[in-house]
Amino acid sequence: NCIHLKEMEIIEKTDSDCYCYIQNGTMHLKNIWSSIQVKINSTEMFKFVPILADSNCHNSETVLAFFKCVVQIIWQPEASKEIVININQYGENMCFIVQPYKEVPYTVNVQQNMVDRKLVLLFVAGVFLFHFANALSRSAIFYYSAGVALGVLATLVFLLLTLKRFIPKHSTFGILMSGCCMSSLYFIYCLKGEMKWLWSEYRNYLLGYFLTVGCTSFVVCYKHGPLTHERSITLLTWTLQLIAFILIYFGVTNPQVAYAIIAIILCSKGLCYPLGMVCFVGRKIRNFCKSKKLVFRLLTEEEYREQGETETMKALEELRSFCRSPDFSSWLAVSKLQFPKKFANFVLGSPHVSPAEVSEYDEQYGIGGSFLEQQLFSTEIEPVQYPLANTIQEENYEDDEMQEQNEMPDGEEVI
Numbered sequence: 384n385c386i387h388l389k390e391m392e393i394i395e396k397t398d399s400d401c402y403c404y405i406q407n408g409t410m411h412l413k414n415i416w417s418s419i420q421v422k423i424n425s426t427e428m429f430k431f432v433p434i435l436a437d438s439n440c441h442n443s444e445t446v447l448a449f450f451k452c453v454v455q456i457i458w459q460p461e462a463s464k465e466i467v468i469n470i471n472q473y474g475e476n477m478c479f480i481v482q483p484y485k486e487v488p489y490t491v492n493v494q495q496n497m498v499d500r501k502l503v504l505l506f507v508a509g510v511f512l513f514h515f516a517n518a519l520s521r522s523a524i525f526y527y528s529a530g531v532a533l534g535v536l537a538t539l540v541f542l543l544l545t546l547k548r549f550i551p552k553h554s555t556f557g558i559l560m561s562g563c564c565m566s567s568l569y570f571i572y573c574l575k576g577e578m579k580w581l582w583s584e585y586r587n588y589l590l591g592y593f594l595t596v597g598c599t600s601f602v603v604c605y606k607h608g609p610l611t612h613e614r615s616i617t618l619l620t621w622t623l624q625l626i627a628f629i630l631i632y633f634g635v636t637n638p639q640v641a642y643a644i645i646a647i648i649l650c651s652k653g654l655c656y657p658l659g660m661v662c663f664v665g666r667k668i669r670n671f672c673k674s675k676k677l678v679f680r681l682l683t684e685e686e687y688r689e690q691g692e693t694e695t696m697k698a699l700e701e702l703r704s705f706c707r708s709p710d711f712s713s714w715l716a717v718s719k720l721q722f723p724k725k726f727a728n729f730v731l732g733s734p735h736v737s738p739a740e741v742s743e744y745d746e747q748y749g750i751g752g753s754f755l756e757q758q759l760f761s762t763e764i765e766p767v768q769y770p771l772a773n774t775i776q777e778e779n780y781e782d783d784e785m786q787e788q789n790e791m792p793d794g795e796e797v798i
Contacts, residue, residue: 385434385478388421394491396481401434402491403478404470415635416506418499419470423481425489428462434478469499472636506634513627513648520619523609527601534600535593537567545603699735706730 385401386394394402404419423431462484470477483489512519519525534541540563543556550556574581581589610616628645635641682690705711707730717723729735 388491388493390419390493390495392493395488396491397483397486397488399480399482401478401480403476404493405476406473412640414472414497415637415640416499416502417472417495417497417636418502419472420494420496421468421470421477422492422494423466423468423489424492425464425483425487427483427485427487428464429481429483429489430462431466432480432482434480469501473638502634502636504634505630509627509630509632509634510648512630513624513652516620516623516627519623520610520616526609527604530604531597531600534603535596536571537563538596539563540567541600541603703730703732 385403388394388402388404402421404421423429468477468479481489481491530541533544540560543559543563547556550559610619631645631648632638632641635644706713706716717726720726725737
């Protein structure tokens, strides 16, 4: 016998009547953040009475449905001139009775809000709270902010947590915590509708309460200090993640979509390790397959000197080995050398530069030598002769010429 409400419909009546909004059952992803808003206006006071499917609440399918039924029975709104009801797009059917105290007209307006900002805010807050729960649990700023907010909004819960060390049994603490939470929720629910009136009439008292309780809560939190034990931090992290799941569930109109999002978030939290392993293997394969580019680096002075000495010794050893081999024409080389005895000593292992030549080179080109003084103090640029260098260059040229002749096919071999 109730009047069925439809979207974009305005009903105007004067007597008491029953109204119902019946869900159509069609699910669309575009409506996951939409809601149905029923607004009742009147110039005089009227009473809003919700009709429950089962007033005893003993046939509720889930625990959440049972508590929702109990809340609707206990917390019925009082008489008012304007009431706004938000109905879940994919929730249960909603039926209610409007009982005006006087026979004056009232209107029932039904509108669909495609994007409910409250739902979007709850969903986004839940996602961010879940992913940053660990960082927030270790943050001192979040610890003090949460302590002050808990002290202002739920003073009984804050006092119970402060006096936890004086309660020996965990069962007693659990019972007291449940009672304090329910009392705090009831207090917040009662103040939600009267906050505008309280702020306009008792603004100074509210400011004094917020300031006093907030400062006291901050002092208590500062005395205990932020959480340091890893077990306490982990417990706070799990609590924040549980609150995040609750926010996500109530931020989506479709319960199936909410469960899927929660499952995806849990999987993404656990998939970081295999994804990291896959990325590591991919980087290794990419580095192995791509062509290696030559990287040039300038040598330091010390590295240049060491490399020069090493390569010189290596080249001299290769020259000695070649001169000792049977392919080398020794008689032809001796006949063309100016100092064959020195060459023979070099092949047998003696240094390629004698101590006398080293001393003569240091006297002429070393620190304090004639060449350095001439370069520093002479005003005219004169050609410089390098007798020792020329001698060494001639010997190297002769050695190269003999090696080329030995490599020719018609070369003479000496036994």
